[in-house]
Amino acid sequence: MLNEDGTIAREGALTYVPEVFAPVVDAARARIGEVFGPTRLHSAYLYGSIPRGTATPGVSDLDLLIVLREEPTEADRAAAAALEAELDARFPQIDGVGALLAGAGTVLSELERYDLGFFVACLCTPLLGEDLAARLPAYRPTSLLARETNGDLELFLARWRQRLAGAPAGRERARLARAVGRHLVRTGFTLVLPLRGDWTSDLDEMAEAFAVHYPRWAAPMRTAVAVGRRPADADAAVLDMLVHDLGPWLAAEYRAVHGVKAPRP
Missing domain, CATH: 3.30.460 (Beta Polymerase; domain 2)
Structure with missing residues (x-):
């Protein structure tokens, strides 16, 4: 909006x-x-x-x-x-x-x-x-905003892989699944933020905005929405796909389009 x-x-x-x-x-x-x-x-x-x-x-x-x-x-x-x-x-x-x-x-x-x-x-x-x-200033849907909000996905992927390697179960696993799903959807949306020219926090709207420009990855992104909303239902194969397939591609595309977020201490 x-x-x-x-x-x-x-x-x-x-x-x-x-x-x-x-x-x-x-x-x-x-x-x-x-x-x-x-x-x-x-x-x-x-x-x-x-x-x-x-x-x-x-x-x-x-x-x-x-x-x-x-x-x-x-x-x-x-x-x-x-x-x-x-x-x-x-x-x-x-x-x-x-x-x-x-x-x-x-x-x-x-x-x-x-x-x-x-x-x-x-x-x-x-x-x-x-x-x-x-x-604080007013903000516009620019590439700079995209880079600085979500241009560090690779760091999150490394942490998620470590947590998955520990075979989390129960509520811990659900919390990880929720974080993975929602973060990937938001990163996909900000990847196309300057093209959309508007902001939303609705996960479905985010995924569909992404799908317009990356139809090949539309289905995995919609899966990320489902995981973000119902993390307890996510099985190991779905989490593996998000962290090892969609995630790495998205991080590489993000780096190519917007660059990498300024490093933090």
Whole structure:
């Protein structure tokens, strides 16, 4: 979705949160403030299907970004992990909680301008504190944005292969499958982002936008959508195809079209 001037519009809002998830969001707001406190916490955000209004009770997870005044410490990460477990256990409406941590300085840095900065400005919904979007630029669907958001797929492929080699089972395997499916779909979409000239976070729309330009890989990309939505149903052969076939081709094509994302420390 674009603004009238052709820049990418912010996709979520607290007014879009379905009523069934309102207690979850209220509890997250309260507990984030209590856990991190005003001296550590700069701001907090929702992202994903809940603030977009498309979440499914009992299936969707709660996605949070917690921005601290300083860079996160190991103690902060442990506190975030405990918060994830607490909220997940309290609310049957959600299936899992993911809380990302970042320092405000990192969000506003030049290095993260077209990755984490874009994420906050366009894909995150303010929940607590100062909205850093006011200090970030407007964004357009350009090759630069594509490169800096998803131009590091090869790094993820290496990690996924290591995790698959460990023969994950149960919930761990489902979480890996969900991450693989959704990441590949989003990477496929941003590969064609400048050609589409618009932004969406709907997985089906992303896959179909990709299929227009890469019909040969349309079926594997639609499989990635299915895995991202129903990770518990993904068998070993499907995961192997995504990580060893679609993934490497997509990484190579991405590098040829947009280049490689600027390295992070």
